Amino acid sequence: MKNNTAWWFRITVAFFMVVVLMEIYIESGDKPAFIAYPTMMFGFMALILLLLLAIAFIVQAIENVLFNTLDEEAKLRYLAEKNKKWEWTWGKKMYAKMLGSKPIESEEEIILDHNYDGIRELDNNLPPWWVYLFYASIVFGVVYLLRFHVFNDYDQKLEYEQEVAAAQLEIEEYKKTAKGLVDASTVELLTDAGDLNAGKGIFESNCVACHMADGGGGIGPNLTDQNWILGGGIKNVFNTISEGGRDGKGMIAWKQNLKPAEIAQVASYVLSFQGTTPANPKAPEGDIWADPNAPAQKAPVETDVPEIAIDSASVTMN
Numbered sequence: 001m002k003n004n005t006a007w008w009f010r011i012t013v014a015f016f017m018v019v020v021l022m023e024i025y026i027e028s029g030d031k032p033a034f035i036a037y038p039t040m041m042f043g044f045m046a047l048i049l050l051l052l053l054a055i056a057f058i059v060q061a062i063e064n065v066l067f068n069t070l071d072e073e074a075k076l077r078y079l080a081e082k083n084k085k086w087e088w089t090w091g092k093k094m095y096a097k098m099l100g101s102k103p104i105e106s107e108e109e110i111i112l113d114h115n116y117d118g119i120r121e122l123d124n125n126l127p128p129w130w131v132y133l134f135y136a137s138i139v140f141g142v143v144y145l146l147r148f149h150v151f152n153d154y155d156q157k158l159e160y161e162q163e164v165a166a167a168q169l170e171i172e173e174y175k176k177t178a179k180g181l182v183d184a185s186t187v188e189l190l191t192d193a194g195d196l197n198a199g200k201g202i203f204e205s206n207c208v209a210c211h212m213a214d215g216g217g218g219i220g221p222n223l224t225d226q227n228w229i230l231g232g233g234i235k236n237v238f239n240t241i242s243e244g245g246r247d248g249k250g251m252i253a254w255k256q257n258l259k260p261a262e263i264a265q266v267a268s269y270v271l272s273f274q275g276t277t278p279a280n281p282k283a284p285e286g287d288i289w290a291d292p293n294a295p296a297q298k299a300p301v302e303t304d305v306p307e308i309a310i311d312s313a314s315v316t317m318n
């Protein structure tokens, strides 16, 4: 028996390894397996413990029997071997090798002859751990030089662009799942009856004073015609409601009071007025709005401009 770690120590280590393995491999959802299946786990662990104890006991017994078959001299040798403290010889040897320093007894061999007031110098070798790191950095440097400066593999700019593109994809994915996360650039016209009803509720409690319940207009413009002061279409209407109208006209920025999802609902409801005939329609204001996404137009330029104009107005309003 070369391995002299105490039997109880071996058992404890083995026991905890089994516990950890079971935690890793047993599918128990968010809860630890011990809490999910207590009786099964404790029963099983008790069995394991019993087995480990039995094995330790048997090993001990065999050792005893074998020991008694030895002659006296062999018994003494065996005991001496067994009492030697267990050491991590490989690790120690490696450590000494990596330090590469001379033992103090043989320092005479490497002492240099200059002597300043009794202070002398040892000509030690460079420590091998340092030398190996140095070699490794040379290899790294050569590979790096060839890869990035000779064969021009990717550079930082490309790396950055790739990361940004990947992040953009992630953002798109996230936006798809998060319904409340709409803004003027991502909002789509909602057609779901539930959304339109919610929009109607919001409109009736916030907007009728100026726009009338049927959208015919009063203080605010008529919302049923095709003319828009601040641009039609879901994105512009969302933006107007969110950021408010032109300075001093009376249409406040509703983003203070309404969540983005609510603005999307009320904007969709406002657009459902299109083509209806209100009781007292206000005369059309603004221009007839054509959808810039309709085929023949140059879309981005046309939508961007009014949005920016409204943004700057709302900044002064808020």
Ligand code: HEC
Pocket (backbone or CB within 6 Å): 202, 203, 206, 207, 208, 209, 210, 211, 219, 220, 221, 223, 227, 228, 229, 230, 231, 232, 237, 240, 241, 244, 245, 246, 247, 249, 250, 251, 252, 254, 266, 267, 270, 285, 286
């Ligand atoms: C205090 C009166 C008032 C209230 C309340 C009000 N608005 Fe307005 N709204 C206006 C005025 C005035 C304008 C014109 C703004 C401008 O000319 O810049 C306007 C413009 C609009 C426009 C743009 C119309 C266009 O022709 O471009 C939309 C859309 C709109 N309001 C929706 C709403 C919604 C939705 C609500 C409720 C959440 C609401 N408004 C509440 C006064 C109001």
